[in-house]
Amino acid sequence: MIHLHRLSSPSTAQQELAKLHHALNSWGCFQAINHGMKSSFLDKMRQVSKQFFQLPKEEKQKCAREREPNNIEGYDNDIIYSENQRLDWTDRVYLKVLPEDQRKFKFWPQNPNDFSYTFLSPPTLNECSFLHEEYCPTVYRKYKAETEVIIKAMTNSLNLEEDCFLNECGERDVMFLRFNYYPPCPMPDHVLGLKPHADGSTITFLLQDKLVQGLQGLKYDQWFKVPIILDALVINVGDQTEILSNGIFRSPIHRAVINSEKERLTVAIFCLADSEKEIKPVKNYSEIYFQYYHQGKRPIEASKI
Ligand SMILES: O=C(O)CCC(=O)C(=O)O
Ligand SMILES: [Fe+2]
Numbered sequence: 001m002i003h004l005h006r007l008s009s010p011s012t013a014q015q016e017l018a019k020l021h022h023a024l025n026s027w028g029c030f031q032a033i034n035h036g037m038k039s040s041f042l043d044k045m046r047q048v049s050k051q052f053f054q055l056p057k058e059e060k061q062k063c064a065r066e067r068e069p070n071n072i073e074g075y076d077n078d079i080i081y082s083e084n085q086r087l088d089w090t091d092r093v094y095l096k097v098l099p100e101d102q103r104k105f106k107f108w109p110q111n112p113n114d115f116s117y118t119f120l121s122p123p124t125l126n127e128c129s130f131l132h133e134e135y136c137p138t139v140y141r142k143y144k145a146e147t148e149v150i151i152k153a154m155t156n157s158l159n160l161e162e163d164c165f166l167n168e169c170g171e172r173d174v175m176f177l178r179f180n181y182y183p184p185c186p187m188p189d190h191v192l193g194l195k196p197h198a199d200g201s202t203i204t205f206l207l208q209d210k211l212v213q214g215l216q217g218l219k220y221d222q223w224f225k226v227p228i229i230l231d232a233l234v235i236n237v238g239d240q241t242e243i244l245s246n247g248i249f250r251s252p253i254h255r256a257v258i259n260s261e262k263e264r265l266t267v268a269i270f271c272l273a274d275s276e277k278e279i280k281p282v283k284n285y286s287e288i289y290f291q292y293y294h295q296g297k298r299p300i301e302a303s304k305i
Pocket of ligand 1: 178180194199206214215254255256266268
């Protein structure tokens with residue numbers, strides 16, 4: 001468990017950095033507390049998202065994904081790549097939040113009517129304590145700042161120049177929100193909520209369901225349950241960082257299992273490099289990601305030098 005606030009405060013950073021290095025080297029993920037977002041704000045995010053998924057199908061279809069190549073935004077479940085592909089037991093919404101000028105509002109739910117407001121308006125003092133320290137027009141600036149702290153900590157631990165990964169990521173950060181809703185399933189042992197994968201991001205922030213556990217990480221060929229820690233965000237290294245570090249920092253394989261009686265909702269925030277930048281040494285990373293995902297393969301296999 002890492003106190004994010006301590007990472008950026010000079011008197012406590014050293015001790016927290018040691019914990020961060022250990023977590024990233026051993027698991028590639030950690031639980032972050034003291035991230036500044038208050039419990040009530042996290043609850044609000046969960047609540048409006050769940051309200052959307054509980055709407056009738058016709059209502060949700062209003063922001064359905066348009067089935068055109070390279071569009072992942074909107075309401076949908078798995079994109080079908082092949083006939084015998086096994087589908088996940090999930091409903092999801094993907095939305096691009098950064099760069100701001102690339103937001104496609106036709107995919108943003110209008111119902112519940114405070115959905116966009118919750119995810120796009122500047123946070124208030126009741127919602128986020130970090131406003132005391134800095135002006136933050138959106139929470140995404142905060143995620144970006146945290147991502148930078150974590151990536152710098154990684155390069156420091158490799159004795160590399162602090163900004164070298166960040167420079168590779170470029171100026172125009174990309175950020176996606178993904179809302180994962182897992183309805184109860186009568187046969188939870190036969191199907192997964194989300195099949196084993198690693199994220200295609202530099203860093204991912206995951207807000208877990210408050211009550212229902214389901215996230216599992218793979219280590220030593222075994223699946224480990226990721227515990228629910230009140231108000232913590234799960235943060236993990238993604239493929240882009242794995243590729244930048246030539247595989248030294250592993251992007252952890254994880255999956256979501258489902259429940260026979262209870263629904264489960266999570267919100268993932270994927271931070272990605274500028275899409276114009278080539279994540280070396282991989283070419284066309286975004287194209288190979290989904291192709292590899294559905295074959296159960298890892299993009300690092302195509303990219304190692
Ligand atoms: O819902 C979960 O627990 C995992 C979500 C996840 O891994 C993802 O959205 O990439
Ligand atoms: Fe994931």
